[in-house]
Amino acid sequence: MAQRFYDTKTAAVRDFVPLTEGEVSLYYCGATVQGMPHVGHVRSAIVFDILIRWLEYTGLQVTSVRNVTDIDDKILEKSAASYGEDFEEDDHYPAEEPWFALAYRFEQEFARAYATLGVRRPTYEPRATGHIPEMFALIHRLVDAGHAYPATDGSGDVYFDVRSWDSYGELTRQRLEDLQDAPDAGPRGKQDPRDFALWKGAKDTDPATALWDSPWGRGRPGWHLECSAMATKYLGNHFDIHGGGLDLRFPHHENELAQSAAAGDGFAEFWLHNGMVTYEGEKMSKSVGNTISPEQMLEQARPKAVRYFLGQAHYRSQLDYRPTSLQEAQAAVERIEAFLDRGADVVAEAQLRREEAAAVAASLSGQSTGEGTEAVYVAQFSSVPTAFRAAMEDDLNVPQALAVLHDAVRAGNTALAAGDTDAVEQHYADVQAMVDVLGLDDVPESEPTQDPAAHHALDTLIRAQLDARAAAREAKDWATADRIRDTLAAAGVVVEDSAGGARWSLQ
């Protein structure tokens, strides 16, 4: 089986063959940093994070790019508003904030949200404002090729000429004449209302810091142009995958494709689009005002559970958020974790026995020990189950991959109960490998138990309680035993009895 992806442009699932053997070039649209991130933004990042982790797992070297749009109308508007006389500050919008300060502040908020949920940083994270010369070069090529023209009204705008490019609409299979006229389709120096701006001429209201001198006059870049310029700078004229949210297909990605292809670039081989997060059936968006922020989710559930929730559906499906969604995700995550916790003890013990046996064998034969056992362990256990691989290869079918993961957890639990160490080791390794690919083990969690000193102190204190409880149980003094368990429970410590003695964990 080979890797397959659904490509929006051809509207089909196709075999994915990298342009350069062993390497993958991926560009996906990041955010316009004009406000706080919501979980829709984060879902997209998690989807592509899982994609990258999977491709790397299969041995490919991935170069990934996620842009930051740090200049656009909304950013300028919000900054301008902060200087207004009747402006009211709030937590997210202080008064008198320059546009670049606002953009950078929200860029950091996005970075924080990504990091909290275990989204690794892309290879490159370019900002639009840092790539003005690259954009000039692209505009020049388009003007020279007859696919772009300066506005006829002296505004300083430069437009892409959609009628000059027969393939316009090929990404989303739409015909020019079927498109609704834009509501603000005023003349504005366009030859056709569907032409889009590559460069926006300076307006009176634009701050000087937001303007650049260009061969077409002072101004600032158009949104679509940024992505084309940055994608090809870091990945070359022809690259493997272009991703982004489904809502970006039109006009954003259609325009990107048109301008890049018209300039003669091969651009993206595959177009991957992730589905929207909905709130009780409706798309989550700023304009509707039904957004949930990562922070709000993190108040309800652990980061790992939030990541699991946002990553659990197929990436092309719409994902519906409901008030109980996070509790459900957390229960699923904790089931996996509980097996890994219990399994780790068994695996460590088995490992120790193997090392001892190897040491004995070595001392008998007079050879040194060391990497031998480790190498055997890695070779034998570090791969993902075939069914998991098949699911991931099939257009990144994470839900089906998760079914494989849960099956392995169940098999592992059964092996634990049966005391079948070999089977526990195998299932433990499988589960660990799958969890790694999904990035679930890469979510930072600030639990006191992760600080070794704090954990040691806590463990010592709780062990004393558990020892006392064990003694009470031995004496069949259930009242005392239960009181100790209740006390620990009230402190947030969950006690589980097992054949090997009591285990504790934080709630």
Add this chain to the structure above:
RNA sequence: GGUGGGGUGGCCGAGAGGCGAGGCAACGGCCUGCAAAGCCGUGUACGCGGGUUCGAAUCCCGUCCCCACCUCCA
């Protein structure tokens, strides 16, 4: 009007002609001093009406409803 995607058991969510993915919740059982965890089992799921087929959630015809994009949007 155009384009794309959907309607699956209490909820989420895969699948796409033939053994009821998986998770969460519920119920029963095993285990347990009691729990918890875990394991086993239970539910007559595929919007509606027709049709094709030995067999349809999956194919065909009809029909209803929902979502997204066509303006900024992950």
